[in-house]
Amino acid sequence: MTLNRYIFRRLIEIGISFFIILTALFLLFHLAPGDPVARMVDPGMTAEDELRLIAQLGLDQPLWHRYLKFVSNFFSGNFGISFHYGQPVSQIIANRLPNTILLFTTAVILSALAGVWLGKIVAWLKGRPMDTAVTIGALVCHTLFLPWIALLIIWLLGYQWGWFPITGMISPEVWIAPGTSMLAKAIDVLHHMVLPMLTLFLIHFGSYLLIMRSSMLDTLAEDYIYTARAKGLPERMIRDRHAAPNAALPVVTSVGLSLAFSINGGALTEKVFSWPGIGRELVFAVSNNDYPLALGCFLLIAAVVLLANLVVDVLYAFLDPRIRY
């Protein structure tokens, strides 16, 4: 089927999935032990505010009504008011989301590219010392415990050598000072981004390399590689134009499959480095019993993961002509 119909069908599937998740969460929040009202409305508010909010969220209605209100609120972007910040949850999320996307997407893309590139080189050298060394290195990276390596990186590069700032996304002094150019601000953000990105990069790079390497080794047994050799093509060309593009396809799929796990890592990284993203906000919200914020963050992350899966699927369909044509 054509690309457009494929995207359309996937969007519908995502919609259904998300709806199910939404419903499941609603049921959880309203049926778990405890007072559901106290979960959505800060008991510390004034009585009238509280009543108004209760009406707005439909909490005084029977379950079925509440559900409909919940869904319609979600789609109109109303997630309630955060207990901790006292602001609408949607505002907080809108504030944090770009930071997460910046960090996470860059890390994943860079590590995927690096993993694919090195993976193809190393697979071609199978058995040689370089291959063994790099594969072992990738294996070690793949099995590292993320928070621990984050702490180590902070200790070594941030504390001992003082090259990079340890926490946060920006240095307030830089941003507040009058007359700082956009470029200086951008560089400041990048400076802060190095350590968290290095952490995410290390963990993912190992996995992607291993997958690419194993995919390449499978590809080498294919008929068209025999054809390419028979055609008298130089080895480099066979590797880069025939083997690698075919071998990279399963890597794309596995990036998609491991997205959920990657998001876990993203949240952990944000927490350790105090990077102001959605992941960190979720962890905060849970520690503070800030239910509206926690719910909002989680739903948004779920939506992002689903969409990211779609992006990966579309990318795959785009790259593999057998699907497109």
Next chain:
Amino acid sequence: MAKYQTTMHRPRPPIDTSDLVKPSDLPESYWQSAFMDNWGVLSRHTIGRIGLALLTLFALMAIGSFIPPLIDPIYNPMSGVDPNISYASAPSWKHWLGTDFIGRDIFSQLLAGARIAFMVGISAAFISIFLGTAIGIVAGYAGRWTETVLMRMADIVMVMPTLLVLLIMSALFGQLNIWTIVLLIALFRWPGVSRVIRAQTLTLKHRPFIEAAKITGASHLRIIVHHLLPNVLPLALLYMTFRVTSAIVIEAALAFLGFGDPGTVSWGMMLQWVWKTGHMFQAPWWLLPPGICISLLTLAFYMLGRALEEVLDPRLRREDPEE
């Protein structure tokens, strides 16, 4: 007549069948023959041997975790307080890895952590494999609506980041008990297994021995349990090794963030303490061991998994006859 040949005609080296698993249609003998034939290959496999060695080391640690408190109550990982030391201290003869911020022995905490890791890892893996295999077989065998619904469910669950789900659960239900954590992890990790098992069931569904069983009037349940299950189990076990590592890591991450079971000492919990009490920069003997342990244990199970994979799939073994 097939219009398209699936593989090109070119010289392929003849296959050496001397140490292949001999396929058997009788479920009973599959186990024995698979085990006997493959043990030889497994024990020759370098990576598998290293993995097994590491695992043995950690198993010994886990078993050894019962010893220190028996020697002296001050070595109890949770409640053991040294009357002379009530702060974080460096390694010494009395405390091989030093003490944590309230004077508890770090080494015995490390041993206890091994025990918790095995417990969490194996239980969660076992439950998720059990669920995943059951769902996978039923989906593959039943087909049509049942299959679609079950696989859709699997898709949705698979998309959820397990750690974050556990966080939400923690918000709703308060501090989670270690067994609740294990159960929740298992509940969200079964989809991966179920897909593979379903695929395997689909290929087995039309094999002659299943047809024969149907003709002789075997009930669906009997077919599933007696015929499909034994042939699907090796694959399930293989996936169990991968599930163990993810379970351990998720529990550690949860504990690290401070949402673990406060009554258990896991490696993640140790990392949380060293981080939160600000000793990160000064106490490498406290910071390094738990992280190394988590990583090494993950590595060990991964190696074991890879070795098992090659053993169960003879195709991989034959790839390089020059070995």
Next chain:
Amino acid sequence: MDCLLEIKNLTISYRTGGGHTTTAVDDVSLTLSKGESLGLVGESGSGKSTIGAAIMGLLPRNAEIVSGEILFNGENLLQTDAEALRQLRWKQISMIFQSAMNALNPIQRVGNQIVEAIRVHEPETSPAQALERVEMLYHQMGIPVERLRHFPHQYSGGMRQRAIIAMALACNPQLIIADEPTTALDVIVQDQILKTILALQKKLSLGIIFISHDIAVIADMCHHVGVMYAGQIVEIGSSEEVFATPGHPYTQALLDAHIILSDDGKAPRAIVDHSIDTAEVERGCRFAPRCPLVKSKCRETAPQWLKRSEKHWIRCPMAPAGSPEK
């Protein structure tokens, strides 16, 4: 007529896992002149594909050339260094493969794959010139030119085979090795492809080595034929002679197993189905276990070559002399 290809006493074995070796090709010799075609016929495992791969230098890593020479225009290919061999591939000797699903790179446009072959071996050619040549080839092969922009999975089996042939001709080689090129195709398409190859051979004076298990195809296509069994050539000669007066029992068996429409209703005699275990029979004739004419001395001593005529050689002492069968 000068000799295009000459193989002398070629022996190739494979190292399989566990330290065993199997001999895939045993003391094979043959010659081919320019503009002629030689068919290698035999069942799977007889070693015919191995010879084809050996000529191109494409043997798998665990193959070992025990002895022998492969002379191409006088030059021993087995002694040529890797880089020179690479340049020789496709430019002088090319291959027509079976049109398997993945014989061509599935994610690259077919036209580009052929252009690639041209530009690697003739780098002075500009992309436009190369494309023009490919268009001409497609024209010759009867494939619509728009198909150049398509991917392999969009081609039908026959069309893909034609594209593979076009690709094999792209650099104007002197020798083509055709390895089961029509096996996967239905009979009508097979016929068309074979006619095309025949026409091309006449026009371009190509040398062709045609590898197949289908004796009918070889009979149609080739000037000479070599019958292979268990790594050895058991009969070799011109097609007319071999098919009219087959000498070796195996050749006779192959012919008998083949149904001809003009037959007088005689039932085909099936060859007893044994797979060849080349490791098993070291002394004596390899065909002895399945031979209808076997005598005790066949199992003892290896059979010698018997010359029937100038070009026709048989490797069997039991062969009945001269008269045409049937």
